Amino acid sequence: MYTKKIDFDPQAHTGLTIYLNDQLVAMNRKKARPFILVLPGGGYSFCSEKEAEPIALAFVAKGYHAGVLHYHVGAHRNFEHALLDAKRAMTEIKNIDAQFKVASDKIAVVGFSAGGHLAAAMSTLLEDKPSLCILGYPAILTSFAEVMKIEAPSLDTCVTPATPPTFLFSTFEDNVVPIENSLRYLAALEENGVPFESHIFQKGRHGLSLATQWVSTTPEMIDPRFARWFDLSCEWLTLNWYAAKQELEQTQASFPPAPLDIPLISLMKEEKNRRLLLAAFPKFANKSYEKIVRHYTLNQLHQIAPEIFLPAKLANVEKRIQKNM
Structure with a gap:
């Protein structure tokens, strides 16, 4: 030593x-x-x-x-x-x-x-x-x-x-x-x-x-x-x-995740994405609500609440997030 x-x-x-x-x-x-x-x-x-x-x-x-x-x-x-x-x-x-x-x-x-x-x-x-x-x-x-x-x-x-x-x-x-x-x-x-x-x-x-x-x-x-x-x-x-x-590296190398398959907590670290998601889903602005959903992906949230996370809205969100990436 x-x-x-x-x-x-x-x-x-x-x-x-x-x-x-x-x-x-x-x-x-x-x-x-x-x-x-x-x-x-x-x-x-x-x-x-x-x-x-x-x-x-x-x-x-x-x-x-x-x-x-x-x-x-x-x-x-x-x-x-x-x-x-x-x-x-x-x-x-x-x-x-x-x-x-x-x-x-x-x-x-x-x-x-x-x-x-x-x-x-x-x-x-x-x-x-x-x-x-x-x-x-x-x-x-x-x-x-x-x-x-x-x-x-x-x-x-x-x-x-x-x-x-x-x-x-x-x-x-x-x-x-x-x-x-x-x-x-x-x-x-x-x-x-x-x-x-x-x-x-x-x-x-x-x-x-x-x-x-x-x-x-x-x-x-x-x-x-x-x-x-x-x-x-x-x-x-x-x-x-x-x-x-x-x-994480092995997962990303094998299957690079699409925006809808990335947990919200990771997506929202980027301020542009955060603003986009808050505009699309105003409930995310509620801190307690965000804590409940932040470890889910948007695709998972669609499965849980399809009436809120509509396919057309998710497709639009994904397209705009991809522009930020």
Whole structure:
């Protein structure tokens, strides 16, 4: 394993530590590996070490490249500066020496508590977003930003359809960050059609990290059930980076879909198509109605409600969509 520390602001002790799997180089293999950027928690007062290197090394052991960002905290706490730290970290990762074969299009961020706040901010506020986001018992709302003594918007209000797919894990019994933070963020993801997976465990204190004996300082912080989040998140990374992509590519290669066979949620990502469909079917403007039908194709909707989705109207819609493609 190759490690390197990149200092950002020595006075504030900010910077990026990278952990690279160099077996690829030694074995002359060419396959690029994804990179996992770890953002430890600590309420913007400090960076929790149990949510830093142990997390990065766990992902390295799974075959990923990884890194830990120490951002502006404590006497230097400042949300805007922390977000700039995260932005610079993304740039540094993409500039890693090509010999290490970092897949620059597969950079995921994993943040815990306040680090989850910063990870969610990267996913909603940065132009150069991570491709996937993992949030562990994250602080999201303005009310908690005030507790952390930073000025930041409620990040649930910043979610857009461009927010990357998200994996969120937390506990109902979290004794520091109310579960409302997670639920509000999940609701915002759903509202914007952003894919997500969530595991909200009933039991568990705040700050469990990996929840194993090797990172826990007290018995109550060891929780084998909660510890399952790590393997589940790795499965989710594979699902989003490889399995789903390969399935989609195979389907498209074999049977390029016609507009009427494309789910509405995909069609309506293109603003011209969205306006066209809203004009043809005004009911789509009702958010609740759209949520019901958005995973169907127009052909499927014709089968369900032929009196609404008339063949002549669908043919006209298809012809106009094809002009936009």
